[in-house]
Amino acid sequence: MAKKKTSAPPKKAAVRKKKTTKTTTKAKATRAGLRPTPTAKKKAVGKSKPKAVAKKKSAAKSKAVASKRVVTRSPEREVISAGKTPRVITRGAAAVQTKSGFPFSAEQIPALANGAKATAFLRSYRKGAWNQFEKLPLPSTNDEAWRRTDIRQLKRSGLQMVEALPKATRDKLPSIPARLLKPLVGKGHGGQIVFGPGKTTVQLSREIAKQGVVFTDFATAATKHPELLKKVLGSVVKPGEGKFAAMAGALAGRGVLLYVPKGVQVDEPLHSLLWGPGAGLAYFSHILVWVEDGASVTYVHESASPTLKEQSMHAGIVELHVGARANLRFVELQSWGEHMWNFTHERARVKKDGNLDWIFGALGSHLTKNFSEINLEGEGSLGRMSGFYFTDGDQHLDHDTQQNHLAAHTTSDLLFKGALEEQSRSVWQGMIYVAPGAQRTDGYQANRNLVLSKQARADSIPGLEIQADDVRCTHGATVGKIDPDEYFYLLSRGIPPVEARRLIVKGFFDPIMERIPFEGVRQRFQQAIVQKMK
């Protein structure tokens, strides 16, 4: 692999040779709306040494320069140390509202169960979110986080909430293909929630329910588990974090509450499916997962729809809480039709010695802007993020990841790999943030892209911001194309061109598949490779 020193992110694709880049802290800090500190600048110079670049796998040890100077912070980022749990809020919004053009109204905030008292908080949450939605501006490419993802082509006025459809029309929407209801993890599931256009079904095995596990939709949670819902809702992601977060917060009738009580081990995986057929429709979802101390669970959530010509949209929130010594394995499969405009705000909080294994598979949608963030709040906590994406046609997937080390002895490990066909585009921008005092942390992030056509483009923008002086942080980003010698080698063995390309792509994704111990998820991805590489 060719090494290249560069100090000018972003990396553009359509590149001839594979490149490994180190993006400077300075540039990244600017993106996050921060002024680069002198420390950051110093670091940036050190980081661009090719020697460090070469060690993409073996994790070059980088000791950050101790910060001796007071760091100027934007008010958006707040770190509280000294005993309290540090908190980082990275992506706030500022500016003034211009008319957003979405034809939704406050009257469409999902109705609550007959004004029950217990759900007053839900009403006020949604009302608050709605106010944020009205206040917040529509993101534009002037916003650093949205610089590479232009949503001006989203025909906002042509959308309506699926709930607004007459029942007869809604009932005519394509029903859920049986294959999507099959377990993706293991042989069966302990529970399944399926959101159709008009109907929600909830199943949970008696054994798991007996353990005190709650796995249900919002409507049920609001009436049966109001206290739980109150505890969990909005505790990790704030609706004010962005226009689409606010929209989802206010309008998401499709919600999942998964609660695993202290010390409970859920053996069978749980599964939910958001099915969003139809054109000109808007879907909103809200996933809440709360795993109490010492508990463990595996949960798979998939979003899917057929592909249509006209636009539809989805906005969603995902909030994950992993308690002390708890284990959460969360698999998200994004299989939207290629007409879907998809926006999600997702964050996980991991407590002391907790363990989060977060897997993202993105195959669908016309456009995706996904913010996903891990806050490692407790000492000894571990967060792993594994992502794969494969785009074709005119798909545009933008994954914006953040690994926040907010306590000492925390470990994060991110690997995102993507392949791009035709005129598609991908953006990955990632940041490892190490808070002051978060010593002995180990952060790793890597993004690898395989660009399969001349028209495709991958932007890969890693970033580090380190405020502690005894840490180990490594990152790397590559954009490459199929090596002609590898290709010829396969052809020479009688493997036809299409198969040869597929084999190389499968090989490229193998390291990420190794991180996903679920045959069903892997198979789904292999099928997608075959479908997308004709």
Next chain:
Amino acid sequence: MSQLDIRDLRVTVAGNEILKGLNLTIEQGKVHALMGPNGSGKSTLAYTLMGHPNYEVTGGEVWFKGQNILELEPDQRSHLGIFLAFQYPVAIPGVSVANFLRTALNSHRKAKNPEDKGMPIPEFRTLLKEKMDLLKMDHSFAGRYLNDGFSGGEKKRAEILQMAALDPEFAVLDETDSGLDIDALRNVAEGVQALRGPNFGALVITHYQRLLNYINPDVVHVMFNGRIVETGGPELALKLEAEGYDWVREAHEPVMSAQ
């Protein structure tokens, strides 16, 4: 007839003519050795026979089983029964030896019969083990990523393993002996010898006589400046080993430069 017939082959690489009207016939079931100094065009010939896109054929024909293979794609040449053991085998990260070989074998089966559903896995495993045993390879080899992190010897052995599994009718071995120690060399040579028979012809490209001690060639050619300039029996290889290429240069250089 699986005789390989190269007629007046001319090949250009990046604007330079490397093969300058090469003629060579290798009869079915015969093993020919091709020797010659560096830069004489041996590897160019090997890549051209397999159809590497960087090698531009500007003239000539190569006939095999009734077809001018220069008109075929590399995978079609392979289906026809041609194999190239690479001098520098390429690593395919993430693709195991077993997965790769099964894909290749199934591609061959499918080329013969479009309805073929692929070799059953137990049958494939048996075949793979048998071939690995033939080459004295550890079975764990099958699970490793193809050529990824292989030693020089392992790479060459993997090439012969592929050859043994694909069972070609004509193989080009491009300096398969380079970088091998004596034991590995013997191993690889035995693998080649095991394939020899009336339906296996080969062109063995080498710099050294020592490989030919194990693989007795029927015919030895010397290539120089893009053409075959000397042809003889195994004694020709011994002469080269003893005397080097100076006499070849002296005999043929003036002719070349006069052109």
